[in-house]
Amino acid sequence: MQGVFSQVAVMGSSGMLLCAMIVLWRRGVAAYISAFMWQSVVLGALTAAVGYFGNDPQLYVVAVLLFGIKAVAIPKLLRRVSQRFTAGRESAPYVNTATSLVVSGLLVLLAYAAARPLEAVADAPTRAGMPLAMGLLFISLFIIISRKLAITQVIGFLMLENAIALLAVLATYGVPLIVELGVFLDALMGFLVMQIFLYDIHGTFSTTDVDVLERLKH
Amino acid sequence: MKAALLLTGLLAPWAVSAALSALLRGSPRLAGRLTAAAGALSLGAAAAIWFVVLGGEVLVAGPGDLFRADALSALVAGCIAAVSGLAMLPWAGIGKDQADRDRARVFRIFGSLFTLAMLVAVTINNVALMWVAIEATTIVSAILIPLHRSKASVEASWKYILIGSVGIALAFAGTVLAYFDFVSLLGRRHDALNWTLLMDVAPTLHPDVLRLAFVFLLVGYGTKAGLAPMHTWLPDAHSEAPAPLSAMMSGVLLAVAQYAIIRWKAVVDAAGGPAFTNQVLMALGLLSIGIGALSLVRQQNYKRLLAYSSVEHSGLICLGLTFGPAGVFASLLHLLNHALAKSMSFLLAGRVLARYSSAEVDRVSGLVRTMPATGPLFAAGMLALMGLPPFGLFLSEFLLFRAGFTSGHPVATSAAMLLAGVGFVGLAGHLARMLHGPGPDGVAAGERDWWMLAPLAVSVVAMIALGLLLPDTVARLLGRIAEAMSI
Numbered sequence: 001m002q003g004v005f006s007q008v009a010v011m012g013s014s015g016m017l018l019c020a021m022i023v024l025w026r027r028g029v030a031a032y033i034s035a036f037m038w039q040s041v042v043l044g045a046l047t048a049a050v051g052y053f054g055n056d057p058q059l060y061v062v063a064v065l066l067f068g069i070k071a072v073a074i075p076k077l078l079r080r081v082s083q084r085f086t087a088g089r090e091s092a093p094y095v096n097t098a099t100s101l102v103v104s105g106l107l108v109l110l111a112y113a114a115a116r117p118l119e120a121v122a123d124a125p126t127r128a129g130m131p132l133a134m135g136l137l138f139i140s141l142f143i144i145i146s147r148k149l150a151i152t153q154v155i156g157f158l159m160l161e162n163a164i165a166l167l168a169v170l171a172t173y174g175v176p177l178i179v180e181l182g183v184f185l186d187a188l189m190g191f192l193v194m195q196i197f198l199y200d201i202h203g204t205f206s207t208t209d210v211d212v213l214e215r216l217k218h
Numbered sequence: 219m220k221a222a223l224l225l226t227g228l229l230a231p232w233a234v235s236a237a238l239s240a241l242l243r244g245s246p247r248l249a250g251r252l253t254a255a256a257g258a259l260s261l262g263a264a265a266a267i268w269f270v271v272l273g274g275e276v277l278v279a280g281p282g283d284l285f286r287a288d289a290l291s292a293l294v295a296g297c298i299a300a301v302s303g304l305a306m307l308p309w310a311g312i313g314k315d316q317a318d319r320d321r322a323r324v325f326r327i328f329g330s331l332f333t334l335a336m337l338v339a340v341t342i343n344n345v346a347l348m349w350v351a352i353e354a355t356t357i358v359s360a361i362l363i364p365l366h367r368s369k370a371s372v373e374a375s376w377k378y379i380l381i382g383s384v385g386i387a388l389a390f391a392g393t394v395l396a397y398f399d400f401v402s403l404l405g406r407r408h409d410a411l412n413w414t415l416l417m418d419v420a421p422t423l424h425p426d427v428l429r430l431a432f433v434f435l436l437v438g439y440g441t442k443a444g445l446a447p448m449h450t451w452l453p454d455a456h457s458e459a460p461a462p463l464s465a466m467m468s469g470v471l472l473a474v475a476q477y478a479i480i481r482w483k484a485v486v487d488a489a490g491g492p493a494f495t496n497q498v499l500m501a502l503g504l505l506s507i508g509i510g511a512l513s514l515v516r517q518q519n520y521k522r523l524l525a526y527s528s529v530e531h532s533g534l535i536c537l538g539l540t541f542g543p544a545g546v547f548a549s550l551l552h553l554l555n556h557a558l559a560k561s562m563s564f565l566l567a568g569r570v571l572a573r574y575s576s577a578e579v580d581r582v583s584g585l586v587r588t589m590p591a592t593g594p595l596f597a598a599g600m601l602a603l604m605g606l607p608p609f610g611l612f613l614s615e616f617l618l619f620r621a622g623f624t625s626g627h628p629v630a631t632s633a634a635m636l637l638a639g640v641g642f643v644g645l646a647g648h649l650a651r652m653l654h655g656p657g658p659d660g661v662a663a664g665e666r667d668w669w670m671l672a673p674l675a676v677s678v679v680a681m682i683a684l685g686l687l688l689p690d691t692v693a694r695l696l697g698r699i700a701e702a703m704s705i
Contacts, residue, residue, distance in 0.1 A: 117426035171398035182350035213373040
């Protein structure tokens with residue numbers, strides 16, 4: 001039983017990491033949105049699995065919320081935004097695809113080094129997934145700084161939130177429910193405001209390439 | 219009972235103000251007055267909390283001790299209530315046309331929510347809910363930055379919400395790591411993230427894990443506190459936001475982020491000693507002072523000058539935390555002084571901008587003659603920010619540097635003094651150009667709405683009082699915090 005639990009945790013984490021790498025590999029925003037959606041589906045399923053193996057029914061509530069907000073509602077809104085803006089391709093990111101993939105590999109290695117004190121302390125069967133969650137966190141940050149479209153940056157940010165949710169569920173079987181609800185509220189509000197700003201940027205600059213955002217320097 | 223009453227008095231007025239501002243669409247004058255009254259009520263409660271806490275009492279209220287106010291909460295809550303109360307006065311005026319009135323209404327709604335989120339952040343016991351409140355401050359304040367929509371303000375608001383949200387997300391990762399350490403030792407408990415419990419068990423936690431957590435927390439909350447190198451959003455957001463919002467963001471939002479850093483530093487120090495946290499805080503502090511001061515020299519926009527001065531002062535506050543109890547004392551005094559001086563300066567900068575229609579230093583001249591009351595007050599605010607006597611910032615900087623030398627950090631302290639000197643020269647040069655000379659053509663001379671300046675004159679008096687005599691009520695409160703911080 002413990003062995004199965006541990007394998008589920010590692011597989012789920014690896015799957016989420018892979019979804020993040022799709023953003024570095026592909027160029028079309030539609031593919032990014034699908035990658036984020038599938039990442040959220042895996043996160044929701046993994047949360048439910050941890051709830052089942054770890055015997056914590058509260059996590060089912062969290063899993064349902066995750067699924068509803070991150071796998072259904074937000075991808076839907078993202079698709080609507082990207083259809084409104086015609087240029088749905090990340091044509092010239094700051095870092096090219098090959099380099100990006102090498103960097104992401106290095107970031108995962110770094111994550112294994114950074115997570116060593118955590119693994120030394122943890123005794124949960126899920127602990128093998130924790131470095132992967134840390135790796136996902138670093139890769140999401142890398143997506144945000146290396147890509148040019150504002151919508152890609154938003155997707156990177158959403159993946160960063162997924163990484164932290166993954167870390168929380170693996171390390172502690174989730175944070176207390178009241179905190180979880182607060183985090184969901186913030187995540188949803190934050191995304192809605194970002195979405196408004198995406199429209200603002202497009203309305204003001206007629207593009208969402210953040211290269212145009214350079215009026216304010218120094 | 220008393221605790222519940224006082225904390226309700228502190229928080230509830232802003233919730234009511236937000237709701238009423240949303241409902242009273244048809245009567246902007248009444249809504250404006252109600253918001254001002256809410257500010258006064260909240261400030262009164264903050265003052266009462268200050269005095270109760272001074273006696274050594276800790277206020278605890280709510281289900282599961284949800285809210286808790288000690289000396290540190292009282293200090294920051296006092297700053298927030300004062301600065302927000304001031305900033306939410308009808309600075310924009312009721313407005314002549316409908317668009318102006320709508321903007322004022324949106325500002326009252328989200329400004330009240332912004333203040334509420336900041337006050338909740340400093341009075342809540344649970345460190346994860348504190349994070350939720352601080353993240354909420356990013357969201358509601360971001361909505362207000364492009365109140366006057368322009369390319370620059372849209373750009374500033376985008377950078378602010380993206381960098382702010384990413385930074386603060388990392389702080390949550392740090393919170394999760396600390397919670398993980400707690401859970402691995404003591405099991406899952408619903409009150410595990412309560413600051414009081416965390417402090418109690420801190421000596422038994424793993425220093426290694428907490429150090430990793432602290433790195434995430436410092437990068438996260440440091441982003442909100444405007445510490446270099448995560449400060450890049452700050453000059454844009456603070457200069458493009460409407461003046462009263464800049465006053466709140468620069469005056470007290472930075473202090474709220476510093477509050478979170480101070481809280482976590484205490485936990486990490488209790489687990490593994492202060493050596494590690496002091497090292498990283500000192501590095502970020504010095505870098506912020508340096509970048510802030512050097513930017514002051516070459517900056518040509520007076521709102522951005524004020525913003526970079528915030529980076530510098532945020533760095534000083536951060537540095538002071540590493541100088542032992544005397545340093546913590548000086549640091550928190552600096553936080554209080556900076557809140558007063560910076561909020562006032564931003565509000566006055568808003569008046570100057572309205573008159574001269576330009577935020578460039580070169581376009582503003584003869585300020586003393588053109589605006590005979592605003593000009594001298596603005597000069598007082600800037601001189602205070604330079605750290606000149608008789609203003610409070612002089613005293614706190616002096617105490618901070620002295621604590622640096624006596625706690626055995628002569629090199630870091632000298633470097634900070636040198637950089638602060640560079641910042642001084644930068645600000646002084648720009649200020650002199652703005653104040654003197656003939657006013658430009660087409661800018662009317664004379665002062666309108668005199669009564670608006672009265673509260674700011676009170677700010678100046680308070681800054682001088684803090685510089686010359688350091689009232690006993692303030693000194694004792696700061697002493698209490700410094701004592702609680704030194705383990």
